[in-house]
Amino acid sequence: MEILVLAEHRRGELREISLEMLSKAKEIADNMGGEITAVLLGQGVKDFADTLANYANKVLLIEDSKLENFNAEAYQNVLSVLIKERNPAMVMIGHTAFGMDLAPALAVELDLPLATDCVDLKVDGDSVFAIRQVYSGKVNVKVSFSGAKKCMVTMRASACQIAEDMKLGGAIETVDSPLTEDIDYKVFSGYEEAVAGEVDITQADILVGVGRGIGDPDNIPMIEELAEAIGGVVSCSRPVVDKKWLPKDRQVGTSGKTVKPKLYLAVGISGAFQHLAGMNGSDLIVAINKDPKAPIFAAAQYGIVADLFKVVPALKDKINELKGA
């Protein structure tokens, strides 16, 4: 069997999800007997092929100026030709902004079953099962492909470890691009960076992260006072930015910033994986949340299960008291 893994790159960098997926593919291939093929689409990306060759039995390289920037439509046109030709048992794509735009439509075109946002893949006999997280990350679901011989999965970023000792030394095979004309109905026109604010949260030693549990923008000053007492800066999770309670440059997580402070004090943050991915490199994580089953407590070293509106003012007072002592 062949496992076909789509490599992902952006602005001259091979993205980690590529190697994470190849590492997981190796596990499946070892278990079921099979070969891993990495597919690399782009322009001027030959260097990435060398890296990928360590993690795959074969690298298929398709270079075309029409593939310079990611475009789901162009990728779909290329991959559908390739997959029809090769008929792999499994296609792996990242559950990233790119993969989310690409995989579902490709699966429909190829009539393949698709499980997205998988955190793991399990082999049982001669079948593969996808493990996904649902309902705010509180429940796992085991999904099968209803007996189909072929399937497609998209893998959550950071869910799989990159194997350290992979030296497969796969051959790099250059394939002609099947694209004949420009895709004019969906055109990439550029990147836009988030606007930088006055505070760079990635530079702070102490962050007080505030989440949906704060309930109302009028309660933000209470968090600012705590941050001031402890000598830290206020950051937040996505819902706080979505509701426009704090600006985007304060957001920690997959679609915001990655932070590694000495202390991350999470207040009213449940701990969606996108948030955890942005702060789990912190030296010390402390969580205050009223829901004892909130996933944030699995990421934290210390936790207080209580109403944040009672804990935060008390904590601020106590800190000020100890500082004065």
Add this chain to the structure above:
Amino acid sequence: MDIIVCVKRVPDTSEADVKIDGSGKNIDLEDLTFDINEWDNYAIEEAILIKEKVGGTVTAITMGPEESNEVLRRCMAKGADAAIRLTDDAFEGSDGYAIAKILHSAIKGMSFDAVFLGAQAGDDGYGVVGPMLAEMLGIPHATLITKVDLEDGKAKVHRELEGGLEEVVDINLPAVLGIQTGINEPRYVSIMGIRKVAKKEIPVKGLADVGLSADDVGEAGSKTKIESMYIPEVGEVAEIIEGSPDEAAAKLAQILKEKGLMG
């Protein structure tokens, strides 16, 4: 500009104690509150903002039992002109692919410039229905959209990438656009507002009305199958600081002081 918005009624599990039901393949929905999927709430708002700016119509469509009418009425109270509810016993157990087929069958004969929906749903979070629907309709799509600007026959959209980066994409209409949270500020709907639309008729369509057969939908028409649901084992968890809020806060302050993490 005529926009169809696909919406979904989902349980709110963010602060709930979630339990697996007797089948082992679903959660116990009994004590949960339901609302419009958060992403869809931004999608309906975006459609209504566009209608208010350039004119046209907004039609909300959902698949679900009678309780889903409350979500459709909420959409109408916000400004949607019409609503359609797709329902049939045979739809039960449909995966994202089968749901896309049902929506496709209901939508394909309608006249529209765009289909909006949430980029994903807060319950199962597959995020597949939009792009699958676009593929079935044979029109382009873009998902994770944080900005929509219309210019004759086209949309200039921003897609959210990772790390605070966005990409700008020009897309021909009609298209399917998957809306990301935070794109706008969804308006508040009062009980009075919902009461005003309480008498508006919501047409209901079943399997035969959308021209599908039982094999196309439900478990038979799905490509993936839920084998089991379970509460994941939690590994090492935080040391919980016990005591009243005041006591716990005092202990935490002491810990932080000892670790030199203060000021």
